[in-house]
Each structure stands twice: as structure tokens, then as C-alpha cells.
Amino acid sequence: MEEEAKAGVDIWSYAFGFVKMAVAKCAIELGIPDAIGSHENPISLSELSSVLGCEPSRLHRIMRFLVQFQVFSEKPTSQGATGYVHTPLSRRLMKQSENSIAALLLFECTPVMLAPWHCLSAWVQSREDIPFVAAHGKDLWSYAAEDASHSKLLNDAMACLARTSVTAVINGCPDVFDGVGSLVDVGGGNGTTSRMLVKTFPWIKGINFDLPHVVSVAPESDTIQNVGGNMFQGIPKAHAAFLMSVLHDWDDDECINILKKCKEAIPPENGKVIIVEAVIGEKDDDDRLDFVRWTLDMIMMAHANRGKERTLKEWDYVLTKAGFSRYNVRRIPAIPSLIEAFP
Structure with missing residues (x-):
């Protein structure tokens, strides 16, 4: 039963395995990793959407997905809003990072x-x-x-x-x-x-x-x-x-x-x-x-x-x-x- 339960979960990573790659590609093309990297402090959604010229609610869904899978992390800004910061993983998506892929x-x-x-x-x-x-x-x-x-x-x-x-x-x-x-x-x-x-x-x-x-x-x-x-x-x-x-x-x-x-x-x-x-x-x-x-x-x-x-x-x-x-x-x-x- 335990194996069946695990299979019932794992199979979805095969059905939707392309999604992580596609969203990471989207993030690179939008310039999200580099924008966060150039910001010294946690950057809020409104600041990030303004810098990138993105529609805020759509960008929020992208960021929510990437935070869920530990690509980026959330920390409060100085104004108390939710802000985004890099993780060791997301730095590898920066175009100019030494470890970038x-x-x-x-x-x-x-x-x-x-x-x-x-x-x-x-x-x-x-x-x-x-x-x-x-x-x-x-x-x-x-x-x-x-x-x-x-x-x-x-x-x-x-x-x-x-x-x-x-x-x-x-x-x-x-x-x-x-x-x-x-x-x-x-x-x-x-x-x-x-x-x-x-x-x-x-x-x-x-x-x-x-x-x-x-x-x-x-x-x-x-x-x-x-x-x-x-x-x-x-x-x-x-x-x-x-x-x-x-x-x-x-x-x-x-x-x-x-x-x-x-x-x-x-x-x-x-x-x-x-x-x-x-x-x-x-x-x-x-x-x-x-x-x-x-x-x-x-x-x-x-x-x-x-x-x-x-x-x-x-x-x-x-x-x-x-x-x-x-x-x-x-x-x-x-x-x-x-x-x-x-x-």
C-alpha cells in the first residue's frame, strides 16, 4: 500500500515534469533572477513588477510557484511587505553568475x-x-x-x-x-x-x-x-x-x-x-x-x-x-x- 501511495504521487512528476523547466525559462527570460540580484534588500512584488514591466498578478503567480519549489525565498521588506530574495539555487539562474546554468x-x-x-x-x-x-x-x-x-x-x-x-x-x-x-x-x-x-x-x-x-x-x-x-x-x-x-x-x-x-x-x-x-x-x-x-x-x-x-x-x-x-x-x-x- 505504501508503494502504491508513493506511485500515486510520483507519477505526476512525469506527467507535469516539463513545468518546472518552462517556468524557470520564463523567469530567466523576464530577468527575474538578475533583477533580484541587483537589489540589495528583499524586493517587493510591486517593485519587481515595475522593474521588469510585468503585470503584477501574473508575476505573483510565477513567483509563488518558484518560492513553493525553493527557487526563491520570501523575506519581509523594510516596509513590512513580502519581499523576494535569492537562494543558492536561484543564483544559478542569473545570467552573469559564475555558477549560472x-x-x-x-x-x-x-x-x-x-x-x-x-x-x-x-x-x-x-x-x-x-x-x-x-x-x-x-x-x-x-x-x-x-x-x-x-x-x-x-x-x-x-x-x-x-x-x-x-x-x-x-x-x-x-x-x-x-x-x-x-x-x-x-x-x-x-x-x-x-x-x-x-x-x-x-x-x-x-x-x-x-x-x-x-x-x-x-x-x-x-x-x-x-x-x-x-x-x-x-x-x-x-x-x-x-x-x-x-x-x-x-x-x-x-x-x-x-x-x-x-x-x-x-x-x-x-x-x-x-x-x-x-x-x-x-x-x-x-x-x-x-x-x-x-x-x-x-x-x-x-x-x-x-x-x-x-x-x-x-x-x-x-x-x-x-x-x-x-x-x-x-x-x-x-x-x-x-x-x-x-x-
Whole structure:
């Protein structure tokens, strides 16, 4: 009976699971997190609606929902009215916050990224192309190459992920970069990762490597060289190759090909490939982020070219097939782990 009662409650999170995402998107688009962040004291509904140009009763319902789910918190203003303040969760929805995932949330909420989910069951039954292609007639990378606005959304979302994951790498295992004189960030997007690493480890010469249309809009830098190219054809030479959230976009054969190109780009005597990716299926009762890794695997099914999140056994397979003699896996306080692979 207890399980039945729990099921009767839990099922509604599946029926209406999209609502939290949609309301959070609404809040970001209205500028609610940034408006509250720029206000030193609790901000009342009337003040907030005036700042944002919103109809007060409708804004009240949005805020009531977000407070109910602990996104924002309520505190009295100096005049005794109900005011809104940030929580650690809502600060991550501010566009300029260091820990912000606003760009990622907005990207995943676009009609372009939502449409493939409606094609998932047909693909599982092998009746259609991969979901993104079935929805749009081309894969994600081709779509972004032809649509500058979507390419920017994609790059901003990846930069958002990079800030979170790279901070965890820097804090969790800085010794990985000891002795690394140059580093090529493969699939580096707008160069966020390279800039963070070079700023923290100034002895590194950074190379931001991605498709030509991607690096063409990357910021110029005295410490980082932007290089356009195709990782399936060749990768710029460096002491270390760095891949973050790249290999999960591809199937095993493509992944092995990319890793072989990375191996060719580094010196055989002391080079290494640094991979920042999820490792799923590792049992750890204290790891509260494990559900995100399983969710990411579903996102790969919907959006990527036969990509997937990999178990440790699957990582062993692609690394061994790519010709690496040894590797080690290090847990960091984030969704991905860090894998060092050596020629």
C-alpha cells in the first residue's frame, strides 16, 4: 500500500515534469533572477513588477510557484511587505553568475532542441533517423553551422557547462596540469575552457580548436590561439590534448578515431590526453549527481550522432582500441570524472 501511495504521487512528476523547466525559462527570460540580484534588500512584488514591466498578478503567480519549489525565498521588506530574495539555487539562474546554468537551460528549452524528443520512440524501434535528424533533416552540428543564432545558443550552453566542470577540475586535481607546456582544447567552442585553464596555469600555451565557423567568433587572446579545423582529420600538436563533453557525442568507432588523432598530436614520450566526461554506473551512495549522468545519456540519444555516456568498461574499450597504454580515472566534485590517458 505504501508503494502504491508513493506511485500515486510520483507519477505526476512525469506527467507535469516539463513545468518546472518552462517556468524557470520564463523567469530567466523576464530577468527575474538578475533583477533580484541587483537589489540589495528583499524586493517587493510591486517593485519587481515595475522593474521588469510585468503585470503584477501574473508575476505573483510565477513567483509563488518558484518560492513553493525553493527557487526563491520570501523575506519581509523594510516596509513590512513580502519581499523576494535569492537562494543558492536561484543564483544559478542569473545570467552573469559564475555558477549560472541559465544559458544551458535556455538552449535545452528551444523548439529546436525539444523537437527531437518526439522522435525518440521511432528511433528506438529503428524506424527513423537519429531523433535530431528526424526532426530537422540534419544533425546538430550541421544545423548550428547553418544557423548562427542557434550556434551561439549552443556555444553559450557549452561555455556554461565548461565553467562548472573546469572549476571542479582545477579545484579537484590541479596536478594534472603540472609540466604541461601547451594544451589543445579539442572542441573548445568559444574558448571559455582554454581561458580558464591558462589563467589558472599561466605556464600553459593554450590552443582553442574547433570547427572554423565556431572559432571565427571566439574572442581573440594573447595567450590562446584559435585554430579552425576538423578533429576527424587532424589536431594541432601540443603536449596535452584536452577533451571535455566531446567524446560522448559520438559512437565508439568515431570516438576511437578522435582519440587516435589526439594521440598523434601529443609527444609519445611524455604527452597525455585529458578527458572530462561522465562515467556512468559507478556505485556511490553519496553521489547526488548520479541521476544527472543517466539523464545525460537520454539527452545523447535525442540530440547526438549516436552518442552516449559510457561506463568504465566502455571507456576501457575505446581507450584501448585507440592505442593508449594506460589510463587512470579520477573523481571530481562534478557530473564528469577526469580521465588521463597516456600513449
